[in-house]
Amino acid sequence: MPCSAAAAEIPLPGTATRVTGWLCVEHPGAWGRDVIGDAVLGPELTPELAARTAAAHVRPTLIRRPGRNEFTGTRTVLLASSRPEGSWCERLEITDLNQLLDLELDLLNGPPPGIGVPVHDPLVLVCAHGKRDQCCARLGRPIAAELATKYPGQVWECSHTGGHRFAPALVLLPSGLTYGRLDAATAEEMVEAARRDEVSLTGLRGRSCYPPLHQLAEVAVREQIPATTTDLTVTPDPSPPPDSAAADAPLPNPTAAGAALVTHRDGRRWRVTARTIAFPPRQASCGATPKPATALAVDTIEQLPTT
Known part of the structure; x- marks a missing residue:
């Protein structure tokens, strides 16, 4: 094949x-x-x-x-x-x-x-x-x-x-x-x-200027609103991570990918969280040995107050 x-079933973003x-x-x-x-x-x-x-x-x-x-x-x-x-x-x-x-x-x-x-x-x-x-x-x-x-x-x-x-x-x-x-x-x-x-x-x-998580976040917001090529910029989510040292802190989620902040030049902002999803093994190139495959998927898109 x-x-x-x-x-064919692996998402592109x-x-x-x-x-x-x-x-x-x-x-x-x-x-x-x-x-x-x-x-x-x-x-x-x-x-x-x-x-x-x-x-x-x-x-x-x-x-x-x-x-x-x-x-x-x-x-x-x-x-x-x-x-x-x-x-x-x-x-x-x-x-x-x-x-x-x-x-x-x-x-x-x-x-x-x-x-x-x-x-x-x-x-x-x-x-x-x-x-x-x-x-x-x-x-x-x-x-x-x-x-x-x-x-x-x-x-x-x-x-x-x-x-x-x-x-x-x-x-x-x-x-x-x-x-x-x-x-x-x-x-x-x-x-x-x-x-x-x-x-x-x-x-x-x-x-190409962004890492995978930021690419996914930008595509997710573009699917929500019209925007020109340079209207959106993506940065790491500034929210502090949960205190993993707390006694009641949840165990790490192995499927969590993180979050990114997408900002429109007009000041609107969105926080996009994502997770990693796994697929059965398949070849990454023609003739190669099948290997496990993963992709990113959007969990949430939250519009934040305008700064």
């Missing part, structure tokens, strides 16, 4: 891979299993770039244009910062992969650095990394091709984004909104919503 079919900085490098040829591999970027560049991206907490990603394209010698590089507020994307071109070492990747943690040309339209990354998982290639490539006909220059096939069991897996840049299980129609709805500074809820896994 394909991993995407085996995971709270499953986005946590990423705030993106380094997307065009590579139209074949990709290896690893995003940064010797066969792709060469044995000299690979370890240096891997160390630099890790130190800057930046996710390296290979991209290519949908369809068959001849390599012209010029590569597009996308730099993106996905943050709750102030996200941005810049585009530049290089003719030598070693030019990647000239980039100050720490700048992706701040405001737009002006390294490249600002990108204002939302960009779509569609995972098509067949060497990592066949579901991504089989389900992702047709959607990338369809979207590319409607949004030329805005759609890229990309390497592994995390969560191929939710294929087709898509990420919007620079917002970091992450989606799964879309078809061509719902993927187009996702793009159109982003162009209006809105958020499509169909297939929404979460925003």
